[in-house]
Structure formats: C-alpha cells, structure tokens
Amino acid sequence: xxxxxxxxxxxxxxxxxxxxxxxxxxxxxxxxxxxxxxxxxxxxxxxxxxxxxxxxxxxxxxxxxxxxxxxxxxxxxxxxxxxxxxxxxxxxxxxxxxxxxxxxxxxxxxxxxxxxxxxxxxxxxxxxxxxxxxxxxxxxxxxxxxxxxxxxxxxxxxxxxxxxxxxxxxxxxxxxxxxxxxxxxxxxxxxxxxxxxxxxxxxxxxxxxxxxxxxxxxxxxxxxxxxxxxxxxxxxxxxxxxxxxxxxxxxxxx
Amino acid sequence: xxxxxxxxxxxxxxxxxxxxxxxxxxxxxxxxxxxxxxxxxxxxxxxxxxxxxxxxxxxxxxxxxxxxxxxxxxxxxxxxxxxxxxxxxxxxxxxxxxxxxxxxxxxxxxxxxxxxxxxxxxxxxxxxxxxxxxxxxxxxxxxxxxxxxxxxxxxxxxxxxxxxxxxxxxxxxxxxxxxxxxxxxxxxxxxxxxxxxxxxxxxxxxxx
Numbered sequence: 001x002x003x004x005x006x007x008x009x010x011x012x013x014x015x016x017x018x019x020x021x022x023x024x025x026x027x028x029x030x031x032x033x034x035x036x037x038x039x040x041x042x043x044x045x046x047x048x049x050x051x052x053x054x055x056x057x058x059x060x061x062x063x064x065x066x067x068x069x070x071x072x073x074x075x076x077x078x079x080x081x082x083x084x085x086x087x088x089x090x091x092x093x094x095x096x097x098x099x100x101x102x103x104x105x106x107x108x109x110x111x112x113x114x115x116x117x118x119x120x121x122x123x124x125x126x127x128x129x130x131x132x133x134x135x136x137x138x139x140x141x142x143x144x145x146x147x148x149x150x151x152x153x154x155x156x157x158x159x160x161x162x163x164x165x166x167x168x169x170x171x172x173x174x175x176x177x178x179x180x181x182x183x184x185x186x187x188x189x190x191x192x193x194x195x196x197x198x199x200x201x202x203x204x205x206x207x208x209x210x211x212x213x214x215x216x217x218x219x220x221x222x223x224x225x226x227x228x229x230x231x232x233x234x235x236x237x238x239x240x241x242x243x244x245x246x247x248x249x250x251x252x253x254x
Numbered sequence: 255x256x257x258x259x260x261x262x263x264x265x266x267x268x269x270x271x272x273x274x275x276x277x278x279x280x281x282x283x284x285x286x287x288x289x290x291x292x293x294x295x296x297x298x299x300x301x302x303x304x305x306x307x308x309x310x311x312x313x314x315x316x317x318x319x320x321x322x323x324x325x326x327x328x329x330x331x332x333x334x335x336x337x338x339x340x341x342x343x344x345x346x347x348x349x350x351x352x353x354x355x356x357x358x359x360x361x362x363x364x365x366x367x368x369x370x371x372x373x374x375x376x377x378x379x380x381x382x383x384x385x386x387x388x389x390x391x392x393x394x395x396x397x398x399x400x401x402x403x404x405x406x407x408x409x410x411x412x413x414x415x416x417x418x419x420x421x422x423x424x425x426x427x428x429x430x431x432x433x434x435x436x437x438x439x440x441x442x443x444x445x446x447x448x449x450x451x452x453x454x455x456x457x458x459x460x461x462x
Contacts, residue, residue: 001420197376
C-alpha cells in the first residue's frame with residue numbers, strides 16, 4: 001500500500017538552514033548536508049530544499065551544497081527558491097534535484113510550468129503556492145509571502161495543474177509558524193479541485209496535527225514541516241511510529 | 255565497471271552517485287566501446303517512451319545493448335529504462351521497444367480503481383510472487399521503494415519478480431535471465447534501493 005509521506009523542509013541561506021516564524025525573524029539552524037542526512041537516516045520520505053539566498057555567491061554555494069546532498073542522500077530531493085526560468089530548472093536538476101518547485105517564478109511567468117513540464121515531464125514540476133485569506137478569499141502571495149498578487153488561489157492552482165504541474169505544495173500563511181495544526185479548510189478546498197498529489201505545509205505543531213491531517217483529508221499525500229523537526233520537538237522516526245499506530249500507512253525504517 | 259547508458263534523457267548524477275556510495279565503479283557513457291568493456295549495464299530513463307526510445311536509437315547504443323545482453327552481460331533497466339526492455343508501449347501511440355522481454359507497457363489507469371491518483375508517486379512495498387530473485391537477496395519482501403509512474407509492464411507472470419499493490423497488483427520489477435528491470439527508482443529508495451543495486455553489482459548468477 002502506498003504510504004503517506006513525511007517531508008522535512010530546509011530553507012537554506014548562505015550555506016546554512018534557517019526557518020522563519022511567519023516568514024520573519026529567520027534564524028540559523030545547521031548544516032544542510034548534515035541535517036538532510038540525519039533526516040534521511042531517520043525515515044524522511046523526501047527532502048525539500050529552498051534556496052532563499054539572493055546573491056550570486058549564495059546561489060553558487062547552494063549548488064555546491066545540493067551536489068553534496070545528492071551524492072550522499074538517496075531519497076527524492078525537491079529544490080525550490082529562485083526558480084524563474086527553464087534554465088533554473090536545468091541548473092538544479094544537473095546538481096541532482098529530482099523535482100523542482102516553482103512559486104513566485106510561475107506568477108511572474110506562468111508559461112514556465114508548461115515549458116518545464118514539456119521538457120522534463122510533469123513528475124519533475126512542483127507548483128508551490130503561498131496562500132493567505134484576504135476578505136474571505138484564498139489569495140496567492142508572492143515573494144516569500146510579502147506580496148498579495150490578487151490572484152484567487154484555487155483558480156491559480158487548477159490552472160497550474162492544467163499546465164502540467166505534477167505535484168502541489170500548499171502552504172498556508174495563516175497557519176504557518178503558528179503550530180496550531182494544518183489548514184484543513186484550505187487543503188480540503190484544494191483536494192476537491194485537483195487530482196495530483198498534494199503536499200500540506202504550514203502549521204504542524206505536534207504529532208497529532210499530522211494524524212488529524214491524514215484522517216480528515218485522506219486525499220492529502222504528504223505533510224511538510226520545518227521547525228518542529230529542526231528544533232527536535234518531533235523526531236521523524238517517532239512521528240512515523242505514531243502515525244502508523246494511528247492506522248496511517250507509513251514507510252518505516254527498521 | 256558498471257556502464258550507465260547516457261542517451262540524453264534525464265539526469266544521471268544521483269544514479270552514478272548511488273553506485274559510488276556502495277563502492278562500485280560506475281561511469282556515465284554514450285560510448286559503445288565502454289558498454290562492451292563494462293561488466294554490467296544500467297539503462298536509465300525518465301520522460302515519455304517515444305522520445306526516449308528515439309533518442310536511444312539515434313545513439314546506436316540500442317544495438318550495443320542487444321549485442322552485449324545476448325552474450326549474457328547483466329543489465330538493469332530503471333523506470334522508463336525498464337519499460338524500454340519490452341516489445342511495445344502504448345504511451346501516446348504505439349511504439350516499439352527493445353524486445354528483450356516479451357510484453358507490453360500499458361497505462362496503470364486500465365487496472366487501478368477510479369479515485370487513485372495517477373501517476374503513482376511515493377513509497378510502496380514490494381511483493382515477491384515467485385520467491386526471492388537474486389536482485390532482492392539483500393532486502394525483504396514488504397520493504398518500501400520509491401515509485402513515479404503512470405504505465406506498467408503487462409507480461410507473463412514468470413517475468414515478474416516483484417509486484418506492488420496500488421488498488422491492484424502492479425508490476426514493480428521484471429527479469430528474464432540476465433536482463434532485469436525495476437519500475438521504481440532504486441537510486442531514490444534509501445538503503446533498500448542501495449541494497450538492490452549492490453546485489454546487481456555483486457551477484458554472478460541471476461537465474462531464480
């Protein structure tokens with residue numbers, strides 16, 4: 001039976017892992033390679049690396065790190081951050097990424113999803129969307145959540161899938177960093193509209209939040225989180241045992 | 255030496271790295287001489303069947319592969335590389351494969367119940383319908399491997415060395431003598447995947 005996936009997310013800036021609370025007040029955590037290896041050894045089903053550097057040196061450093069990660073960790077790797085063109089897809093795929101996550105880049109250039117899907121296949125293209133409620137509407141935010149695009153999130157997501165996005169990361173800015181649980185209302189609305197795999201992000205604060213996520217919305221394929229894993233509040237191996245005991249299909253490492 | 259066939263499809267960095275991680279010598283090559291000298295061949299592949307098989311034929315390496323496997327050289331096809339081992343694929347048309355294993359590549363949507371997502375993306379467990387094939391001597395039935403696929407091999411049960419359950423039993427791995435293939439990605443399947451690659455590198459006899 002196919003399992004639900006648990007995915008730690010590593011935001012990387014200037015060679016180190018950081019995690020913001022509501023996207024602000026970033027602080028340094030650890031080496032991306034060491035942390036990635038630790039997660040992989042403890043049962044992470046996949047790793048997501050977001051490059052949040054802006055400088056050219058930072059980007060070069062990120063590519064070096066990615067290559068090192070891909071030559072030592074043998075689980076699927078998704079890379080995002082600063083993806084604005086098909087050349088950017090090419091750059092990170094050559095460093096060993098399996099999937100590329102595009103967010104603001106698709107808002108600036110909506111053609112990128114289709115272009116990348118045609119060239120590399122839909123399985124390679126992950127559409128990541130930062131969503132926040134504005135006047136009762138799910139709205140797409142750009143630039144790491146700093147800019148309201150005015151776009152309706154559900155319409156945007158459906159369009160992305162039609163253009164060839166093979167997977168979705170749905171990040172709720174309303175629940176991100178709050179640790180009060182995933183945004184079930186948003187995720188349910190997304191799952192009603194699309195049939196591609198959905199990765200829930202934003203709000204995980206406890207092991208029970210993951211149980212609730214997979215029980216309440218069986219269509220969700222994966223749960224993504226950062227800070228609860230980085231700060232050791234929840235160990236991935238414990239989380240997977242806990243979920244398996246709650247009847248959620250999990251891959252376990254013996 | 256393991257030769258990983260490079261015919262311009264997909265990124266072979268992780269695959270090459272995974273062999274290095276288990277201490278095997280491996281190289282990515284589009285040189286027929288290297289395939290001839292290699293002890294074993296790996297045929298990778300992602301994307302669409304027609305495009306991949308065209309690109310492989312354009313390199314002429316399809317003939318080298320047929321020649322070397324006919325001498326008994328072990329070969330492992332991975333994902334689309336496994337699908338290319340068969341006679342024919344029905345992905346977006348009808349396309350001829352290498353014909354090393356009798357059978358066809360057909361959409362999983364024909365056999366799985368409605369409501370399950372296509373492609374199957376994620377970790378699923380292996381079932382061994384005909385006992386433990388030498389390729390799986392380092393792992394256990396029930397171990398999890400990573401799949402990304404919308405099509406599967408439809409062939410005689412004797413060639414199926416592993417299945418996986420996704421609403422219906424799907425073909426997870428195949429073998430005919432020295433020619434083997436995995437629908438899943440061993441290079442992305444953690445320690446279980448590395449153990450499969452290790453068996454492929456080390457075993458001398460792949461008959462069941």
